[in-house]
Amino acid sequence: MLSNRIALIAVTALAPAIWGTTYLVTTEFLPPDRPLFAALVRALPAGLLLVALTRRLPRGQWWWRSLVLGTLNIGVFLALLFVAAYRLPGGVAATVGAIQPLIVAVLASGLLGERLTPRTAIAGIAGVAGVSLLVLRAGAKLDVLGVAAALGGAVVMATGVVLSKRWTSPAPLLATTGWQLVAGGLVLLPVALLVEGPPPSGLTAGNILGYAYLAIPGAAVAYALWFRGIRGLSATSVTFLSLLSPLVATTVGWLVLGQHLTTAQLLGAVIVLAALVAAQIPLKKKENHADHSVRSGGRRREPSGDRSAIARP
Numbered sequence: 001m002l003s004n005r006i007a008l009i010a011v012t013a014l015a016p017a018i019w020g021t022t023y024l025v026t027t028e029f030l031p032p033d034r035p036l037f038a039a040l041v042r043a044l045p046a047g048l049l050l051v052a053l054t055r056r057l058p059r060g061q062w063w064w065r066s067l068v069l070g071t072l073n074i075g076v077f078l079a080l081l082f083v084a085a086y087r088l089p090g091g092v093a094a095t096v097g098a099i100q101p102l103i104v105a106v107l108a109s110g111l112l113g114e115r116l117t118p119r120t121a122i123a124g125i126a127g128v129a130g131v132s133l134l135v136l137r138a139g140a141k142l143d144v145l146g147v148a149a150a151l152g153g154a155v156v157m158a159t160g161v162v163l164s165k166r167w168t169s170p171a172p173l174l175a176t177t178g179w180q181l182v183a184g185g186l187v188l189l190p191v192a193l194l195v196e197g198p199p200p201s202g203l204t205a206g207n208i209l210g211y212a213y214l215a216i217p218g219a220a221v222a223y224a225l226w227f228r229g230i231r232g233l234s235a236t237s238v239t240f241l242s243l244l245s246p247l248v249a250t251t252v253g254w255l256v257l258g259q260h261l262t263t264a265q266l267l268g269a270v271i272v273l274a275a276l277v278a279a280q281i282p283l284k285k286k287e288n289h290a291d292h293s294v295r296s297g298g299r300r301r302e303p304s305g306d307r308s309a310i311a312r313p
Contacts (some may be wrong), residue, residue, distance in 0.1 A: 073164065107162040122278075
């Protein structure tokens with residue numbers, strides 16, 4: 001059982017690790033100043049591909065559930081991320097976003113019965129401190145709207161993670177992932193057209209390769225792994241893995257772009273890894289009492305819903 005859990009954690013961790021390469025791909029391969037179009041291309045084609053491959057459509061309440069989850073996990077989250085990225089230095093946006101595990105822990109305690117332990121709280125605070133050391137630079141300027149967007153993105157994504165754990169479906173993982181990507185892409189479509197106008201013309205082979213990377217590994221594969229982790233692990237454990245994104249982004253910048261690493265950044269990386277590992281240690285039986293309270297007769301209570309739905313990660 002322990003080896004299975006470790007394997008699932010490792011596989012799920014690939015998703016934020018892949019997302020950590022987004023900055024490199026965006027700056028080196030994509031046209032400048034088109035982040036919403038990049039987000040749209042990342043989500044909608046990947047979702048349509050997964051729906052076509054699985055040939056599954058939602059049923060009953062999974063139509064609106066897919067819309068809600070896709071909007072939270074992908075559509076609104078990426079839009080807010082775009083606002084934060086444009087109005088804040090990258091380090092500030094990443095540091096504010098690092099509060100997401102704490103938000104998930106609080107929401108999960110109320111909606112999923114997960115115990116909010118001192119260890120989780122300390123790991124969450126340490127995660128924010130570690131990311132700030134890793135990416136925050138002296139003299140970084142704050143912008144109220146940018147900070148609000150970054151915080152809103154963390155809240156939106158945290159809510160999406162918890163609801164993804166709460167709402168279950170017997171449908172295949174790839175089908176549900178496709179539904180959410182399509183829903184998120186459709187939410188982004190009018191926003192991208194309104195803010196950035198029509199798609200860029202004269203795309204190069206490098207541009208197309210970059211967009212393909214964001215759509216296939218960066219969305220179809222990464223989100224499937226992420227939602228698989230949410231299905232098999234606690235919401236809190238999964239969301240702490242998101243701290244890998246700024247860590248991987250910093251590492252890739254050092255290895256590929258030749259960026260300099262400071263002692264403070266190395267310390268931040270150690271703190272992030274320590275917080276991440278601490279959050280993955282299973283709770284003792286006494287600590288896990290709240291989780292058992294949602295079980296009845298040895299079986300976990302499933303939320304009421306349309307069990308005939310086709311899909312969910």
